[in-house]
Amino acid sequence: METLIWIGAAVSLAGLAGLVLCILRVSRxxxxxxxDAELRAELQKVVPLNLGALFLSVIGLMMVVIGIFLS
Incomplete structure (x- = not known):
């Protein structure tokens, strides 16, 4: 189950990297x-990436927790 913890940590870090990418795109x-209209359009492009990164981060954290419980 130790491999599940490490895989979960890697998935969670990938989600965190996606969140940092979202922050950089919005700040740019x-x-x-x-x-206003162009800024709104740019922010609407970032929303799916943001949700995907959050989902990836949550899945990774759930994998870590499950790996800890099963150890």
């Missing part, structure tokens, strides 16, 4: 001082 878009 805000720094460009785009018009």
């Amino acid at each position: 878009a805000r720094r460009k001082s785009l018009p």
